[in-house]
Amino acid sequence: MEEFLAKVEKELKKKGKKASKTRRKIMKMFFTLEEHVSVDELYRKVKEKDPGIGYATVYRTLKTLEELGYASSIEIGDGKKRFENGMSMHHDHICCLVCKKIIEFNDPEIEILQKIIANKHDFKIIDHSLCIFGICLDCRK
Amino acid sequence: MEEFLAKVEKELKKKGKKASKTRRKIMKMFFTLEEHVSVDELYRKVKEKDPGIGYATVYRTLKTLEELGYASSIEIGDGKKRFENGMSMHHDHICCLVCKKIIEFNDPEIEILQKIIANKHDFKIIDHSLCIFGICLDCRK
DNA sequence: TATCATTATGATAATCAATTTCAATATTTA
DNA sequence: TAAATATTGAAATTGATTATCATAATGATA
Numbered sequence: 336m337e338e339f340l341a342k343v344e345k346e347l348k349k350k351g352k353k354a355s356k357t358r359r360k361i362m363k364m365f366f367t368l369e370e371h372v373s374v375d376e377l378y379r380k381v382k383e384k385d386p387g388i389g390y391a392t393v394y395r396t397l398k399t400l401e402e403l404g405y406a407s408s409i410e411i412g413d414g415k416k417r418f419e420n421g422m423s424m425h426h427d428h429i430c431c432l433v434c435k436k437i438i439e440f441n442d443p444e445i446e447i448l449q450k451i452i453a454n455k456h457d458f459k460i461i462d463h464s465l466c467i468f469g470i471c472l473d474c475r476k
Numbered sequence: 477m478e479e480f481l482a483k484v485e486k487e488l489k490k491k492g493k494k495a496s497k498t499r500r501k502i503m504k505m506f507f508t509l510e511e512h513v514s515v516d517e518l519y520r521k522v523k524e525k526d527p528g529i530g531y532a533t534v535y536r537t538l539k540t541l542e543e544l545g546y547a548s549s550i551e552i553g554d555g556k557k558r559f560e561n562g563m564s565m566h567h568d569h570i571c572c573l574v575c576k577k578i579i580e581f582n583d584p585e586i587e588i589l590q591k592i593i594a595n596k597h598d599f600k601i602i603d604h605s606l607c608i609f610g611i612c613l614d615c616r617k
Numbered sequence: 618t619a620t621c622a623t624t625a626t627g628a629t630a631a632t633c634a635a636t637t638t639c640a641a642t643a644t645t646t647a
Numbered sequence: 648t649a650a651a652t653a654t655t656g657a658a659a660t661t662g663a664t665t666a667t668c669a670t671a672a673t674g675a676t677a
Contacts, residue, residue, distance in 0.1 A: 353644050353653050374634080389656035394635075410551060412605070414664085415634060429599050440593050448586050449608055456579055458570050458610035464553075465606040467590055469599035494624050494673050515663080530627035535664075555635080556663060 336366065346403055357388055361396040371409065371417040371428075371437045411437065411466060427465040433474035477507065487544055501526055502537040512550065512558040512569075512578045552578065552607060568606040574615035 340362055344354045364381050365372070372380070378393040397418050400406035407421040411430045417437070425446075426439040445465065453460045481503055485495045505522050506513070513521070519534040538559050541547035548562040552571045558578070566587075567580040586606065594601045 348645095351653080355643070355654055357643095357655065387656080391636085391657080392655055395654085398636090410553065412551065429594060429597055431599070432602060438597055438599075440597070442589055442593060445586055445589050448583055448589075449606075452581050452583060453570060453608055453610055456570055456581070457613035458572070458579075458608065459616060460608060460610040461573060462610075463606070463608040465590075465604070467594055467599065467601060467604040469594055469601045469603075472598040475600060492624080496625055496672070498626070498672095528627080532628080532665085533626055536625085539665090 336363065339366065343400075343403070343405055346405075347399070350403070352399070357385075357392055358396050358399075360385055361388065361393055362400065365397070365400070365406070365418070366420060369420065371419045373415045373417050375415070377418070409437075409464065409466070411435070412468070427467075429467045429469065431471040431474055432468050433470055436471055477504065480507065484541075484544070484546055487546075488540070491544070493540070498526075498529055498533055499537050499540075502529065502534055503541065506538070506541070506547070506559070507561060510561065512560045514556045514558050516556070518559070550578075550605065550607070552576070553609070568608075570608045570610065572612040572615055573609050574611055577612055 361381050374394045378390050381388050381393055397406055405421050406418045408416045408418050426441045429438045449463055502522050515535050519531050522529050538547055546562050547559045549557040549559050567582045570579045590604055
């Protein structure tokens with residue numbers, strides 16, 4: 336983890352940013368959690384360890400990480416962005432409407448079909464988001 | 477159009493709602509446009525014809541239509557819901573990141589693949605949203 | 618049609634997440 | 648160390664959504 340954070344900070348410096356203790360704490364928590372967190376969720380988690388850290392800094396850190404490609408955001412329709420590790424391979428999501436659990440999956444066939452569709456409509460694909468909404472086994476019990 | 481509106485209003489009455497002139501005007505504009513409109517966009521369009529109509533009523537009308545299944549909302553990541561005719565067959569969207577043009581498509585193969593994936597993860601599918609983001613031919617010129 | 622209960626309306630206010638501002642603080646560079 | 652620059656937390660602002668409320672419109676009933 337430490338070497339990974341050092342690598343990210345090296346990238347940050349390239350962009351004219353400084354290596355602050357606060358940002359390091361926030362990044363560490365974000366990459367440790369390995370979950371799909373909203374700004375608010377990460378803010379609470381970070382605050383448990385260091386109550387002095389403000390919401391705006393958590394927000395700005397996630398934004399910065401997203402700009403550098405170290406985080407990516409998804410939306411599951413409840414009005415708030417969730418962030419995940421941006422370094423992992425591209426994937427889509429299944430989201431439980433009851434407990435909000437998010438599962439990642441990857442299906443190369445779907446990816447290919449999307450490319451075909453985009454071509455048909457003369458679109459140059461930049462990105463896509465696919466989220467399947469449903470109810471998980473636990474919540475159906 | 478008129479008979480369709482009459483049909484919708486009949487449904488509204490079943491739900492204890494009344495047939496108001498204002499709501500009829502808003503519904504007519506919505507179904508005439510056949511576009512993916514935000515509340516604000518529909519509000520402006522409606523206001524051109526009848527400046528006295530308020531934003532809240534447009535908002536409430538769309539919400540009501542959505543509840544009845546006559547409208548459905550999508551999000552393309554710019555923070556505002558867009559509404560479309562909810563009576564049309566299920567489809568997904570390709571959205572131009574530059575001009576915000578939205579094209580509908582349907583691919584049965586993708587639908588099937590999604591079902592397989594959901595089964596694999598023990599999810600009961602309720603819905604899904606797939607939006608391909610890209611740049612359209614016009615905007616690439 | 619007149620009455621009356623109920624719903625609808627428009628203006629405005631409240632809410633909520635995202636984003637910006639700003640004065641004080643921390644980091645980097647020379 | 649000192650100067651230049653970026654960062655921070657608190658608070659303010661924004662932009663969209665949603666709620667509130669007094670007034671108006673609608674519909675059922677007499």
